[in-house]
Amino acid sequence: MLPERTDVLVVGAGPTGLAVAATLAGHGVTATVVDRLASPPVTSRAAVVHAGTLEVLDRIGVAAPLADRGLPSSRFTVRDRDRVLLTVPFDRLPSRYPYALLVSQAETEAVLADRLTALGGRVLRPYELTGLDLDGAGATATFAGGRTVRARWVVGADGMRSPVRELAGIDFGGPADPGESFLLADVRVDSALPRDQVNLFLARQGPLVWAPLPDGTVRLVAEVPDAPREPQARHFQELLDERGPVQRPDRVTEVRWSSRFRIHHRIAGSYRSGPVLLAGDAAHVHSPAGGQGMNLGLRDAVALGDTLAAVLAGGPDTLLDGYAAARRPLAEEVLGFAAGLTRLTAVPPVARPLRDLLLRTASGLHPVRQRLAVRLAGFEPAGR
Numbered sequence: 001m002l003p004e005r006t007d008v009l010v011v012g013a014g015p016t017g018l019a020v021a022a023t024l025a026g027h028g029v030t031a032t033v034v035d036r037l038a039s040p041p042v043t044s045r046a047a048v049v050h051a052g053t054l055e056v057l058d059r060i061g062v063a064a065p066l067a068d069r070g071l072p073s074s075r076f077t078v079r080d081r082d083r084v085l086l087t088v089p090f091d092r093l094p095s096r097y098p099y100a101l102l103v104s105q106a107e108t109e110a111v112l113a114d115r116l117t118a119l120g121g122r123v124l125r126p127y128e129l130t131g132l133d134l135d136g137a138g139a140t141a142t143f144a145g146g147r148t149v150r151a152r153w154v155v156g157a158d159g160m161r162s163p164v165r166e167l168a169g170i171d172f173g174g175p176a177d178p179g180e181s182f183l184l185a186d187v188r189v190d191s192a193l194p195r196d197q198v199n200l201f202l203a204r205q206g207p208l209v210w211a212p213l214p215d216g217t218v219r220l221v222a223e224v225p226d227a228p229r230e231p232q233a234r235h236f237q238e239l240l241d242e243r244g245p246v247q248r249p250d251r252v253t254e255v256r257w258s259s260r261f262r263i264h265h266r267i268a269g270s271y272r273s274g275p276v277l278l279a280g281d282a283a284h285v286h287s288p289a290g291g292q293g294m295n296l297g298l299r300d301a302v303a304l305g306d307t308l309a310a311v312l313a314g315g316p317d318t319l320l321d322g323y324a325a326a327r328r329p330l331a332e333e334v335l336g337f338a339a340g341l342t343r344l345t346a347v348p349p350v351a352r353p354l355r356d357l358l359l360r361t362a363s364g365l366h367p368v369r370q371r372l373a374v375r376l377a378g379f380e381p382a383g384r
């Protein structure tokens, strides 16, 4: 049942909204968390949680139970068919979680929801936000059916199409092109590739990510010019044949889950407008190369939960401007990094030998490997 008033209304109970609410609950603040869906999605979606994110999640008691459900991956390998061009090891990361954790988004959301429940919070469903009136003292949120909630602060954790962002009039600029098209699946596959690493194949046709999942399946993500509406096993076999290993080719035996999505690279003009704060996909979207999207959102969420708790405990509102000012440049960096990974595949054939030489040279240099590992793992400068 919706309350009439609340200090913090969190719109959206995806990973970002759940993490904001769990962080607040850890500070003794009970937020009102709503989602328009009657029950949480059960699909796999974002499949990696990086060490830098696990360190942040550790502060809200989520990293250890999540690590129990995932598969640790000790390195990230960039390949051109059978040739290894670059290996980025995670085992020397300055972390209690020195790996990339492969785990389905449904599991990540379940662990976050369990933590929220243990701290006395819960998600109210199904409540769809349809209106938002902002004023100097907060906001009045309207839900489908006409119910209203008066909130001092509203967190837009409502995903890429964020109604909160739209209703608050925050710009989500970006190119008008149709965006990048991706095909993804969790498949069973006969493969000689080692299961302790995530592989990125740099193929002329586009990148292909191969990542082992804890249930024995493999997550495939490929950028494709035109994704079929209902991807079948043969589509993923074709992708492996044109981009994957040659000497011991992979054979797809079963598709457990598949999807397609199209994505733009976009960042909200501001993460704050009066009482409205944005986090996660509501604030930034970009290609899944490097598996950074959900990770950045989770780190936004803990930073925002800590900041809101400090403001509610009597700190100045300007702390929230600090949140907005600190987090937006991090999204710019992540977008640049993801775009750089994608560009590696777009190199014209004539320049490929040089690209490969550069990657192999980098692979031989410990400081470069370590810097790349820290970058991929999502460690952020202190105080962000």
Ligand SMILES: Cc1cc2nc3c(=O)[nH]c(=O)nc-3n(C[C@H](O)[C@H](O)[C@H](O)COP(=O)(O)OP(=O)(O)OC[C@H]3O[C@@H](n4cnc5c(N)ncnc54)[C@H](O)[C@@H]3O)c2cc1C
Residues within 6 Å of the ligand: 011, 012, 013, 014, 015, 016, 017, 034, 035, 036, 037, 045, 046, 047, 048, 105, 127, 128, 129, 130, 157, 158, 159, 160, 162, 163, 184, 221, 259, 260, 261, 279, 280, 281, 282, 288, 291, 292, 293, 294, 295, 297
């Ligand atoms: C098919 C698919 C595959 C993906 N694969 C990858 C991947 O491989 N790697 C990767 O990094 N990322 C991937 N992503 C993206 C990843 O899922 C997102 O980055 C992540 O979910 C963002 O979390 P969030 O909590 O910010 O937003 P979301 O997970 O989108 O959650 C937003 C929530 O807000 C709710 N909501 C929306 N509007 C309203 C409203 N008006 N009122 C109330 N509630 C509302 C929604 O129901 C939803 O539960 C994928 C996404 C999809 C759809």
